[in-house]
Amino acid sequence: MKTLVLDNPTVFTFQEKEEPTSLQADEALVKIKKIGICGTDYHAFRGKQPFFSYPRVLGHELGAEVVGLGSDTDAIHVGDRVTIEPYLNCGTCQSCLNDKGNCCENLQVLGVHVDGGMTEYLKVPIRKLHPSKILSFEQLALVEPLSIGAHAVQRAEVNPKDLVLVIGAGPIGLSVMQFAKLRGATVVVLDINKERLNFAKEQMQVDFILEAKEGFTPDALRSCLDGFLPTVVFDATGNPNSMKNAFNYVAFGGKLVFVGLFIGEASFDDPLFHRRETTLLASRNSLPQDFSSIIQLMESGKIDIKPWVTHSADFEALPHVFKEWLDPKSKVIKAVVTL
Known part of the structure; x- marks a missing residue:
């Protein structure tokens, strides 16, 4: 599968990686459809992102389709359109036990501490998926920000x-x-x-x-x-x-x-x-209930993100346009990439 890797500051390369196959019972395989570009991605490209190491696969604002499940679940099904909560909390530290997984002591964020969604397929915990039968992949990619x-x-x-x-x-x-x-x-x-x-x-x-x-x-x-x-x-x-x-x-x-x-x-x-x-x-990150409430607000039309998306590009073109989006003259509000 095609994967875009930030090898070092300002250096993107496409690499072919093996598609994930085996899934644990609590895991899902998703096909990435849309990626929102975040300030974190720009900072990482410049070499100014805190808590960051290279090489890294960026991407944590994601709209995706579920293509595989490690076990059956009533909440998520193959074929669902989902947004992905990118905060991989441990579930066992004091913060997690107090329902504050957003500030988990062992937090790993997709695209920051571990490889993220600038790839065709991604394996993620099922509990981090939030589905919608109404929203587009682009809308779902904007839920996280x-x-x-x-x-x-x-x-x-x-x-x-x-x-x-x-x-x-x-x-x-x-x-x-x-x-x-x-x-x-x-x-x-x-x-x-x-x-x-x-x-x-x-x-x-x-x-x-x-x-x-x-x-x-x-x-x-x-x-x-x-x-x-x-x-x-x-x-x-x-x-x-x-x-x-x-x-x-x-x-x-x-x-x-x-x-x-x-x-x-x-x-x-x-x-x-x-x-x-x-x-x-x-205020750090967000909580699962934030994702659920935002999806409901977007589905009901109370939030419209269309004006936010000022720039877009295909996945293959991303390394070429990324520097352009960094230029203030481009007047980017939010850029979205299509796979």
Whole structure:
């Protein structure tokens, strides 16, 4: 089977590998149909992805068809269209036993810690498959990035009274906006990229957009929120300076949620942190129930990801277009690959 391997930063090669044959009772064989390209993939290509080693088969945003099962199950059948939950948790550590498999102590993520879906066939645990009789393979490939935002908004317990600031209008920021809006919150978006801000306004129907120019201050937020500051701030940039500045934007008694991450230490002014009694949260990956609820929302038409997919390519062309998608001039929101 044809497999695309990232041998080293910036170096993709196609390799022929044997198709998986033997399946354990708890395993399924899926044929990959669509792959969403994530910031993680871009970072890995550049050689800047944390917790990463080469060579690696990328790909964790997946729409696939079930072609084999290790045992019969009422939930999954051969021929089902599925999305794949790429977080392979151990099931036995303290976090897993407390139903927090997203932060498993021994977590292995497809396409990051172990080989992922840039291949024709993939063997995965049956329990990591989420089916839909309605959604297309492309829609199913976008469930995982949506789940990141869904989990972050759930962590913050966003409600209709909240004034929400999302810093960073990339795909993860967009997913946070999506679910904050679904909960009825007022949503403000802050970014340096005008095109992405306009996309958030036009397609996500956020309430306010603000360009993060040099010298940006909390007063700009107050000006569009009737003198108030956001009760919940999500930083989806993974930029250390942005994450540090985010503490200044939180209302007294508010919450700050770090969705993005970077390798290093984050510092903040402790008196400000205490005076505002800020709640600081990290949000990592997502949970099985996030996948299930997103599929239901997409099936009912409450979430439409069509505007997100701005670029596409066939599998064979991916090594050639990948560098183009990295160029800001390409204006990629979300790229999807077809096998």
